[in-house]
Amino acid sequence: MIRKILKGLGIFIGIVVALLAGFYTKVYFSTESRFKKKYDITLQALEIKPDSALLAEGQRLIAAKGCKDCHGADLSGKIFIDDPALGQVIAVNLTKGKGGLPADYNEQDWLKAMQHGLNRDNTTLKVMPSYEYTHFSEEDMKAIIAYGMQLPAIDNELPETHFKPVGRILADLDKLPVMVAEMIDHQKTLSTNVVPEVSIPFGKYLAVSCTACHKENMQGGDPVVPGSPQVANITSSGNVGKWTEEQFMTTLRSGVTPEGKTLPSQFMPWTMTKEYTDTELKALYLYLRSI
Ligand code: HEC
Numbered sequence: 001m002i003r004k005i006l007k008g009l010g011i012f013i014g015i016v017v018a019l020l021a022g023f024y025t026k027v028y029f030s031t032e033s034r035f036k037k038k039y040d041i042t043l044q045a046l047e048i049k050p051d052s053a054l055l056a057e058g059q060r061l062i063a064a065k066g067c068k069d070c071h072g073a074d075l076s077g078k079i080f081i082d083d084p085a086l087g088q089v090i091a092v093n094l095t096k097g098k099g100g101l102p103a104d105y106n107e108q109d110w111l112k113a114m115q116h117g118l119n120r121d122n123t124t125l126k127v128m129p130s131y132e133y134t135h136f137s138e139e140d141m142k143a144i145i146a147y148g149m150q151l152p153a154i155d156n157e158l159p160e161t162h163f164k165p166v167g168r169i170l171a172d173l174d175k176l177p178v179m180v181a182e183m184i185d186h187q188k189t190l191s192t193n194v195v196p197e198v199s200i201p202f203g204k205y206l207a208v209s210c211t212a213c214h215k216e217n218m219q220g221g222d223p224v225v226p227g228s229p230q231v232a233n234i235t236s237s238g239n240v241g242k243w244t245e246e247q248f249m250t251t252l253r254s255g256v257t258p259e260g261k262t263l264p265s266q267f268m269p270w271t272m273t274k275e276y277t278d279t280e281l282k283a284l285y286l287y288l289r290s291i
């Protein structure tokens with residue numbers, strides 16, 4: 001009897017293992033083919049004249065758009081996901097030092113990465129949030145590229161991005177935003193009608209930087225990554241609806257809300273919003289309270 005049961009159990013486990021192996025093989029080949037797909041795009045022309053005003057704006061935007069959160073304070077890159085189940089994701093060294101971008105990485109390559117989420121060989125970048133940057137205005141894009149192109153070389157050699165089984169499965173199911181180029185409309189050109197002023201349209205333009213966590217409708221919801229807090233509703237029906245403009249600005253610059261809550265900067269990146277100008281914060285406030 002016991003032998004029969006053990007035999008049955010053995011067959012059962014064997015079937016489960018075979019199914020899992022089959023499932024993972026499918027996931028593996030599916031992710032590989034998505035990583036290797038080449039995108040056929042036409043890059044738009046962008047004339048960049050790097051004067052001191054443009055470079056200063058580029059420097060500010062790189063801080064305000066959160067590039068340093070992943071690429072490191074000096075942009076020489078860092079391992080920003082390091083998890084035994086997910087794998088390692090490396091935000092590359094953006095300088096031309098050792099381990100950094102190739103010496104001949106040019107403005108076009110920058111544009112391809114930022115606007116289309118593509119490597120030089122037209123395959124998708126992984127995890128880099130180009131699906132947000134593709135909405136940048138021409139002016140912002142020029143400033144960022146101009147500044148990026150002249151970064152002082154810093155040597156920092158890092159491992160390559162690689163995914164472990166759980167990471168691959170989540171990537172394949174689109175539970176992690178890995179396949180960046182798939183999330184972008186490659187026909188769209190950069191917008192030219194963005195006016196930096198205290199207005200709802202400008203607030204909406206800026207709020208693209210909040211969508212990854214607070215969602216398109218700004219109502220937040222479930223944690224973005226396991227273990228992080230619930231994402232707050234920042235429309236007029238949440239706390240923001242009760243705050244004055246001044247309280248809103250103080251919150252996004254100090255990380256402390258009028259209710260006395262300290263926002264953890266690793267989950268709610270106020271280190272990024274503290275770089276926003278008064279105009280930008282006021283426009284965001286207007287926009288968020290309008291929805
Ligand atoms: C969420 C983390 C994250 C943020 C925020 C981020 N990046 Fe990246 N970036 C990455 C990762 C990861 C890669 C490498 C992608 C790969 O290896 O496929 C990358 C790659 C790049 C590349 C392409 C380099 C190449 O190999 O072709 C450029 C250029 C770049 N980032 C610029 C920026 C700029 C500028 C910003 C801010 C506007 C920014 N990144 C914000 C994660 C990030």
Ligand code: HEC
Binds near residue numbers: 212
């Ligand atoms: C990486 C994810 C992420 C991004 C990007 C992000 N937030 Fe948040 N935000 C959070 C999380 C998570 C919370 C809740 C934190 C907590 O409860 O500890 C939060 C809380 C807030 C709060 C406090 C709300 C309250 O009721 O206390 C405000 C205001 C806010 N975010 C505004 C913004 C704005 C504006 C942007 C875009 C410029 C933005 N956030 C971008 C994750 C994010």
